[in-house]
Amino acid sequence: MAGTAHGTAEGGPVAELRVSAWKRFGHDRLYVNLPDGTSVAWLDRRTGSLTVTDPRYHQAALAALRTARAVPRPTAPPPRARPKAPPRRTPTGPGTPSASPPGPLSPAPGRAVPPPPDFAPAPVGVPAPDLADNLPGATLRARLELTGPSRLERLLILLRLRPDRMASWRTGLKGEQVVGAELGRLARHGWRVIHSIELSPHNDMDHLLIGPGGVFTINTKRHPGKTVWVGDDMARINHGPPRPHPRNSRAEAERAHRTLRRHCAFPFEVHPVLVYVDTEPPRVAPTQRTVRVYQPRQLASLAPLTGTLTPAQITHLHTVARHPSTWQPR
Structure with a gap:
């Protein structure tokens, strides 16, 4: 038809x-x-x-x-007694119509991209809750509100009689809020961002950025006043023990790609980004070429990137990503 x-x-x-x-x-x-x-x-x-x-x-x-x-569907002609004619050869070459229509959101005119084998259509309608409404650091804020210290614990922390077990959460929350504000500036350039995507009860994606230049997962780390060195798989803060920041960022981008591609019949990539907040300018090993390492203000360099996704593809990816059901384990 x-x-x-x-x-x-x-x-x-x-x-x-x-x-x-x-x-x-x-x-x-x-x-x-x-x-x-x-x-x-x-x-x-x-x-x-x-x-x-x-x-x-x-x-x-x-x-x-x-x-x-x-338009009514054509019906098959009644069978006839005469023998069947030999099959005609299908012409090929420039201008010949494709045997099947293009999949949704073909990346270029004339190119048909079939969906992946596990393709599922995008969820329909505005979800409830809508992840697009999340504020930066929403997951950490919820943890602090649910498991905050009692009055006695706050007093002991103030008197330095007990370590503040939630200090790292408050530090991380401030970092995600700073990065979220910078990402918000990209909206006028056609970019869309979703914050605090819960992947499991103990793990979330800080920020997902979708725009003309592609899809980016953004992992935020805040270490006030400290030095940062980033290698291929590990990072060191103030020359301390290795931390798997680059490796985890790549794994997060790969997971986002696997999840989103189930609902997208067009090709795209997901790029990992590490953002260090309130640190000295990070030193990055020359061999580190898979993860972008930024400070917050450097996120503005993503604004002029274009030519990777069309407006319709951006809308489709954003529609898929804002549904909580999209990120549920399968």
Whole structure:
């Protein structure tokens, strides 16, 4: 089944939307694509659910789907007694239509990217709770509020009779708030950020940044007034024992990629970033090329990065990432 319809994006020009059927990996869908192959919506014909990846074309996509679904499916001709003709060879070469329609959000005109084998569509609607509403350091703030010291413990800490077991949480909270403020400045350049994504009861992702330049996981570390050296897998604070900051940052980015790609039929990468707050400028080993190491103000260097994700792909990834169910272990 295929059809075309003319639709108007909100605040944009008239675009010709094309509707194509797609069946693979157990899915049966109708995709609504722009002329360049970029998907703006798809309809799951098994469940009837509609996923809109570009809200500007919501009404136009509905109109296109209504037009396409009104076209009757062709019926097979009755069997005939004469022998079958030999099969015709399918022509190949430039200009030949593709055997199957492009997957959602094709990265370039004319390129069809099939979904991964474990592909699942993006969750529909605004989740409750919505991770996009998280404030920087929300996870640490909740821990402090739930397990804060009693009045007696605060007195003993003040008198230096007992160590403050939550000092590291307060230090980390301040660091995440500083980094969150810097990431907020990137919004005017088309970037979106989600803070404090809970991955398990004892582990969270400090920040996830999605924008024209790609996807970045940002791990925040705060060590006021101290020196930092970062190697391939380990970091040292004030020449102290090795800490696995770079290795953990890579693992976090790999986990984010595995999680998000289940809902995305277009290729993308996730890049790890380490941000050290209130430290001396970090010294980075020349061999360290997989993890970006910044101080907070250096995050502004991400703003001009472009050409990796389209606006529709950014919206799709952000929609997937803001659902708590996306990050639940499978």
